[in-house]
Amino acid sequence: MDAVKKIEPFEGKRFPLRMTEVVSCSHLVRPHWHEHLEFIHLVDGEAQLHIDNRTFVICAPAIIFVNSCKIHSMHSLHGTSSTIHGMIFDMSLLASSFDLSETQHVYSRFLHSAPILEPFVPSHPLWNELHAHFVSAFSEYTNQDIGSEHLIISSLFRIMIPLLRSFQQEQCLSKDVSKHSAQYLRLKPALDYIESNYAEKIYTDTLGSLVNMSPFHFTRFFKKVTGVTPTNYINRYRVDMAKRLLIQQDLSITQIADLTGFCNVNYFDKVFKEMNGFTPLELRKQFTDS
Numbered sequence: 001m002d003a004v005k006k007i008e009p010f011e012g013k014r015f016p017l018r019m020t021e022v023v024s025c026s027h028l029v030r031p032h033w034h035e036h037l038e039f040i041h042l043v044d045g046e047a048q049l050h051i052d053n054r055t056f057v058i059c060a061p062a063i064i065f066v067n068s069c070k071i072h073s074m075h076s077l078h079g080t081s082s083t084i085h086g087m088i089f090d091m092s093l094l095a096s097s098f099d100l101s102e103t104q105h106v107y108s109r110f111l112h113s114a115p116i117l118e119p120f121v122p123s124h125p126l127w128n129e130l131h132a133h134f135v136s137a138f139s140e141y142t143n144q145d146i147g148s149e150h151l152i153i154s155s156l157f158r159i160m161i162p163l164l165r166s167f168q169q170e171q172c173l174s175k176d177v178s179k180h181s182a183q184y185l186r187l188k189p190a191l192d193y194i195e196s197n198y199a200e201k202i203y204t205d206t207l208g209s210l211v212n213m214s215p216f217h218f219t220r221f222f223k224k225v226t227g228v229t230p231t232n233y234i235n236r237y238r239v240d241m242a243k244r245l246l247i248q249q250d251l252s253i254t255q256i257a258d259l260t261g262f263c264n265v266n267y268f269d270k271v272f273k274e275m276n277g278f279t280p281l282e283l284r285k286q287f288t289d290s
Contacts, residue, residue: 015093015149016036016089016090016092016093017087017088017089017090017093017152017156018086018087018088018089019085019086019087019088019137019138019141019142020085020086020088021083021084021085021086022083022084022086023081023082023083024075024076024081024082025076025079025080025081025082026075026076026079027073027074027075028047028074028075028076028082028084029072029073029074029075029084029086030073031050031071031072031073031247032071032072032073033069033070033071033072033243033244033247034068034069034088035068035069035090035091036068036088036089036090036091037065037066037067037068037088037089037090037091037111038065038066038072038086038087038088038089039063039064039065039066039086039087039134039159040063040064040066040074040084040085040086040087041061041062041063041084041085041086041087041131041134041135041138042058042059042060042061042062042063042064042082042083042084042119043060043061043082043083043084043085044060044061044081044082044083045059045060045076045077045080045081045082045083046058046059046060046076046077046078046080046082047074047075047076047077047082047084048074048075048077049064049072049073049074049119050071050072050073050074051064051066051070051071051072051116052070052071052072052116052243052276053276053277053278054116056118056119057077058119058121060082060083061121061122061131062119062120062121063119063120063127063130063131063134064117064119064120065117065120065163067111067116068091068111069240069243069244070116071243071247071283085134085138087134087137087138087156089156091111093153093156094107094156094157094160106164106167106168107164108184109167109184110163110164110167117163126162126163126166129158129159129162130159130162133155133156133158133159134155134159136151136155137151137152137155137156137159140152140155183221183224183225184225186211186221187211187221187222187225187226189210189211190207190208190210190211190218190222190230193206193207193210194207194233194234194237195237198234198237198238198241198260198261199259199260199261200261201261202234202261204218204219204230207222207230218230234261235271235275236275238260238261238262238271239260239271239272239275239276241260242256242257242260242268242272242280243283245259245260246280246283246284247283247284253265253268253269253280253281256268256280257269268280
């Protein structure tokens with residue numbers, strides 16, 4: 001079965017969040033991707049989870065975070081029934097409430113680094129906090145009592161903030177968050193340009209001119225702020241766009257390489273495999289056969 005882009009019914013709505021329950025002895029989550037963020041709580045049973053090129057075998061209870069644009073699927077093991085509760089929400093639900101530039105910066109770095117996190121299990125230091133607030137949010141969503149939306153948002157913040165703090169510590173952003181935030185904002189015109197023009201040739205001198213830097217100083221500054229070179233960042237963005245086309249459009253690999261800005265299909269295949277561990281054709285076949 002093809003992995004498709006999933007359109008959530010809350011898109012464009014005032015409260016862009018949905019919670020679900022699935023009980024199955026086979027498919028719990030069919031292969032798909034979306035631009036939203038998601039938490040999956042494995043309530044009971046044992047299941048296998050695929051997120052892009054990583055596979056996890058997990059036993060209940062466990063909580064999984066799925067970042068934006070990650071192809072994911074999940075199925076029960078051993079033919080026995082498993083239960084999952086899902087929380088899918090638009091990233092803007094949090095971003096609009098982060099008033100401090102420092103928090104906005106960490107949140108943006110967390111999302112754009114696109115981490116695939118290990119499942120959270122009871123032995124994890126954050127488990128008690130994440131589990132308690134996920135269960136509370138699910139209860140409020142199910143009961144739909146007065147003030148439920150406010151309490152769900154409160155629980156969501158109490159889930160996300162510990163993750164952001166942990167990410168901040170791992171990335172050593174706490175040493176000088178304000179400085180990093182200012183540096184990121186200075187790069188933003190170049191990042192916006194990449195997102196709008198990834199299908200075309202992108203030159204370092206063009207990006208540098210957008211932030212008033214020479215190509216040499218821009219390259220050094222870009223790597224200092226993002227941790228990767230401009231070329232690597234552009235290729236990662238192009239590969240992410242290519243994944244969408246591979247699972248959503250009936251286009252040849254050559255056409256997709258051209259539409260995502262790669263100079264030729266061989267280079268596209270090489271970069272794609274280096275970043276994911278599998279080729280574009282292998283990705284398409286994997287989700288076609290799922």
